Amino acid sequence: MAGSALGGYASQPARFYPRFFSPDGLFGRYPYLLPNLIAAVCIFLAIIQASLFLEETNPRHNFEAACPEAEASDNEQDLIDERTPLQGRRKSAVDIIAPGKRRLSYVSGSTPIPNEPSFDVRRASFASIMSSKPEVHVVSLESALEDADEDIRSETSEVSAKVLTKPVIMWIAAIALMCYHQMAFISVFPVFLLDSPHQLNKLDLTGGLGFTVHDVGHYMAVNSCISLFIQAFVLPAFLGKFGVWKSILWLTLFCPIIDVAMPFITAVPKPGVAVYFAFALQAFCAIIIYPSLLITLKNVTPSRQALGKVNGLAVSASSGARTIAPPLIGIFYSTFGSAGAWWSCAIFAAFAITELCFVPRPKQNDEGTVTEESVSA
Amino acid sequence: MVSNGMNKKVESDNGEPFPAQQLLILGTCMPVVAFWSLSDYIKGLCRLAEPIAFISIVSYNFAMVKEIKGPESASFYAGLLVSAFAVAEASTAVIWGSLSDRIGRKPIILLGLTGTAISSLMLGFSKNYWFALLARLVGGLLNGNVAVMQTMVAEMVKNPKHERKLITVIQAERRSC
Numbered sequence: 001m002a003g004s005a006l007g008g009y010a011s012q013p014a015r016f017y018p019r020f021f022s023p024d025g026l027f028g029r030y031p032y033l034l035p036n037l038i039a040a041v042c043i044f045l046a047i048i049q050a051s052l053f054l055e056e057t058n059p060r061h062n063f064e065a066a067c068p069e070a071e072a073s074d075n076e077q078d079l080i081d082e083r084t085p086l087q088g089r090r091k092s093a094v095d096i097i098a099p100g101k102r103r104l105s106y107v108s109g110s111t112p113i114p115n116e117p118s119f120d121v122r123r124a125s126f127a128s129i130m131s132s133k134p135e136v137h138v139v140s141l142e143s144a145l146e147d148a149d150e151d152i153r154s155e156t157s158e159v160s161a162k163v164l165t166k167p168v169i170m171w172i173a174a175i176a177l178m179c180y181h182q183m184a185f186i187s188v189f190p191v192f193l194l195d196s197p198h199q200l201n202k203l204d205l206t207g208g209l210g211f212t213v214h215d216v217g218h219y220m221a222v223n224s225c226i227s228l229f230i231q232a233f234v235l236p237a238f239l240g241k242f243g244v245w246k247s248i249l250w251l252t253l254f255c256p257i258i259d260v261a262m263p264f265i266t267a268v269p270k271p272g273v274a275v276y277f278a279f280a281l282q283a284f285c286a287i288i289i290y291p292s293l294l295i296t297l298k299n300v301t302p303s304r305q306a307l308g309k310v311n312g313l314a315v316s317a318s319s320g321a322r323t324i325a326p327p328l329i330g331i332f333y334s335t336f337g338s339a340g341a342w343w344s345c346a347i348f349a350a351f352a353i354t355e356l357c358f359v360p361r362p363k364q365n366d367e368g369t370v371t372e373e374s375v376s377a
Numbered sequence: 378m379v380s381n382g383m384n385k386k387v388e389s390d391n392g393e394p395f396p397a398q399q400l401l402i403l404g405t406c407m408p409v410v411a412f413w414s415l416s417d418y419i420k421g422l423c424r425l426a427e428p429i430a431f432i433s434i435v436s437y438n439f440a441m442v443k444e445i446k447g448p449e450s451a452s453f454y455a456g457l458l459v460s461a462f463a464v465a466e467a468s469t470a471v472i473w474g475s476l477s478d479r480i481g482r483k484p485i486i487l488l489g490l491t492g493t494a495i496s497s498l499m500l501g502f503s504k505n506y507w508f509a510l511l512a513r514l515v516g517g518l519l520n521g522n523v524a525v526m527q528t529m530v531a532e533m534v535k536n537p538k539h540e541r542k543l544i545t546v547i548q549a550e551r552r553s554c
Contacts, residue, residue, distance in 0.1 A: 007433025
């Protein structure tokens with residue numbers, strides 16, 4: 001939101017700051033160059049800073065850099081023999097294991113000896129070299145990792161069939177609807193502010209409010225402060241007091257009311273306060289509903305192992321909803337005018353309400369705690 | 378099963394401090410993940426670079442498309458500019474992620490930032506709608522930073538005691554603009 005404030009203030013500089021930017025100059029001919037140029041400069045600074053100071057964290061990258069002799073032996077297909085240094089072998093083994101949280105089926109077949117990774121070297125010296133490469137070797141470790149992963153995958157494929165229960169699907173759909181609604185609101189909000197009004201000082205169901213890009217930047221800046229305030233202070237208090245299910249229920253019922261009321265702002269003589277108020281209400285609903293939905297989704301997931309997959313599905317659904325929201329709401333705006341766009345948001349919110357009637361209510365015992373882990377789940 | 382000896386060796390890494398400095402450097406490169414309300418800046422990292430590039434378009438989107446394409450269906454084409462970036466990013470995310478596993482996180486992050494900068498400049502100089510759309514697509518295609526940044530943050534924080542803080546950081550990344 002802070003970025004959008006910058007976008008609003010820095011656009012069309014020749015129009016708003018004619019003392020500094022002449023209309024014939026570069027910024028006059030390309031009115032939207034300035035915000036993008038500022039962004040590019042900031043990115044350039046970030047690139048310089050990152051290239052100088054950021055450290056590489058990829059463990060494989062560091063391992064390869066630290067143990068060139070292991071790589072060299074990899075390339076030459078060098079087999080482990082009695083002359084291979086014991087110390088070198090142990091160092092590479094530990095470096096493979098230490099940084100990662102990978103599941104290792106490190107030992108397959110031979111007796112694990114806890115404190116001596118060099119047992120693999122002993123195995124190589126009398127086992128048939130062709131059939132069993134030592135596990136410590138980089139190449140065979142990778143294939144051992146793949147084998148291990150395959151075993152684990154075959155176990156979990158049975159679990160995956162039971163993950164997509166009806167409550168899970170319905171809550172993911174609820175998340176997608178909510179993301180669509182919020183994204184649609186944020187997309188059509190500047191359009192509504194910028195579009196020229198079709199009827200002055202009367203209820204205008206097809207036009208906008210006729211503000212300039214600078215005003216939009218102003219509204220966006222204030223709205224970002226409002227959102228920050230709601231996120232930091234109102235969210236924990238509200239969820240703590242009312243719990244997850246009630247929050248979802250009431251705020252989902254409330255959302256369409258905001259959407260239906262939006263076109264009536266055009267009838268208000270001085271729409272500034274009304275605009276802030278409307279945005280604050282919408283931000284309030286969205287900021288509180290989203291974590292509540294995530295918590296509920298986490299609670300209805302049948303098993304802990306499936307949580308990753310369910311979260312991935314939820315993220316994909318919400319990204320998809322956020323991707324189709326701006327063009328779709330744009331089509332509604334172009335076809336039906338501003339009121340059409342807002343009321344289409346209300347229709348989608350009504351879908352969410354009807355879904356809430358059918359979804360099984362989550363259990364009482366797990367709801368309500370807004371800890372960081374549960375919100376991030 | 379990793380043997381107990383290995384486990385002891387791993388847990389001796391607990392002494393590492395929370396990598397605040399590196400996270401701060403990374404924070405200035407944080408990508409826009411979602412067009413959300415602001416995150417918890419009280420705990421947060423500063424974020425400068427990419428969110429400015431890609432959230433700023435939301436304010437002047439409509440006005441720009443009206444100028445360079447005309448007022449008909451301008452809101453649709455404006456929305457298309459916003460989603461084009463998201464679609465392009467989603468399509469290449471896996472590729473950049475697996476490439477970063479092979480050649481390292483830092484080159485991919487730097488490449489993503491460069492792509493974003495190029496995309497911003499192209500967008501600023503666009504006089505034609507399709508050029509603007511191309512700029513957004515290029516920005517999305519070259520930007521694999523979402524997944525790579527999250528991976529990098531997860532890899533930076535090796536101490537299990539810092540995992541609570543880490544979850545907050547990842548949350549902050551995802552929610553902020």
